[in-house]
Amino acid sequence: MSRVPAPGVLGRAGLVVGSLGLGCAPLGNLYEPVPEQDAGDTVRAALAGGTRLFDTAPRYGNGVSEQRLGQVLAExxxxxxxxxxxxGYRLTDGGSEPDFSYDGTMRSLERSLERLGLDRVDIAHVHDPDHHEREALTGAFRALVDLREQGVVSAVGAGMNQSGMLERIVAQVDVDCVLLAGRYTLLDQEALTGLLPACEARGVGVVLGGVYNSGLLADPRPGARYDYRTAEPHRVAAALAIAEVCDRHGVPLKAAALRFAWGHPAVSALVVGARTAEEVRENLAMAQTAVPADLWADLRAAGLLPREVPTP
Known part of the structure; x- marks a missing residue:
């Protein structure tokens, strides 16, 4: 039987982040509005449950997530x-525009600090530079490394929904960590053969987001989201098949999704989003749920999990 992993230490940066952090995109009204009181209660519930790592971004609600998080963390x-x-993105009245330049990065972080009410952040990620790789390498990362030397940030990283570019970034930039969303889950192990071994070899910390794949691994059903869109039928079928194996072992699918993501030795921590205090408490309870080794064996036997994938 397994227990919740020990508090994670994030790569060579040495930041003690805990095993389960709070993803704050929902606090920026992702998918649906979140009342101010609910947002504050969500952050307070995470703090009460021992959460140390809080992940946000300017694009989450056009600055709203950062503001709401900062108000509570001031307590x-x-x-x-x-x-x-x-x-990586400049906020506008209508949303945001990509800006991975050196100066744009400096301005972006300065404004994030203002919204958060802080004089420094522990981790600064370059956010989704998918179509701006060269500019990010010559501009944004260079700026963040300079800010790290100045003590304004403690760790430099990159946060993306794909592993290929992150692997190239790890090879070319002196990053401390990466945040990978949705590409190492029970449904998708894209990062297994490239990014995760590269991070492990270089001592780069890995934080995983999107371990429920936008909701499909939390509530598998037709119409559920996968990668921020309505899940395709074959994805729903795979999630339902995994859920059936979990049911046979008396394990909630959410608990198995969390435990699986912790199973790779390169992974330091997970961040899971929540929009209410109740969701925070549920995620913390799922993190404490024991998962028997036989469950992983049954998933492999059913062809639902590759045999080479490490499990807890």
Whole structure:
């Protein structure tokens, strides 16, 4: 039987982040509005449950997520939390525009600090540079490395929904960590053969987001989201088949999804989003749920999990 992993230490940056962090995209009204009180209660519930890592970004609600997070974190000692935000997009009245330049990165982080009410952040990620790789390498990352030397950020990273570019970034940039969303889950192990071994070899910390794949691994059904869109039928079928194996073992699918993501030795921590205090408490309970080794064996036997994938 397994237990919740020990508190994670994020790569060579040495930041103690805990095993389960709070993803703050929902606090920026992702998919549906979140009342101000609910947003605050969500962050307070995470703090009460021992959460240390809080991940946000300017694009989450056009600055709303950062503002809401900062208001609550002002209530606790700064040393008790690890704050992660992102750069790469300039906020506009209508949303945001990509800006991975050196100067744009400096301005972006300055404004994030204002919204958060902080004088430094622990982790600054370059956010989704999918179509701007060259500019990010010559501009945004260079700026963040300079800010790290100045003590404004403690760790430099990159946050993306794909592993291929992250692998190239790890090879070319002096990053401390990466945030990978949705590409190492029970449904998708894209990062297994490239990114995760590269990070492990270089001592780069890995934080996984999207371990429920936008909801399909939380509530598998037709119409559920996968990668921020309505899931295709074959994805729904795979999630339902995994859920059936979990049911036979008396294990909630959410608990198995969390436990699986912790199973790779390169992974330091997970961040899971929540929009209410109740969702936070449920995620914390799922993190404490034991998962028997036979469940992983049955998933492999059913062809639902590749045999080479490490499990807890």
């Amino acid at each position: 606790v000692p700064r040393s008790e939390v690890v704050v992660s935000t992102k750069v």
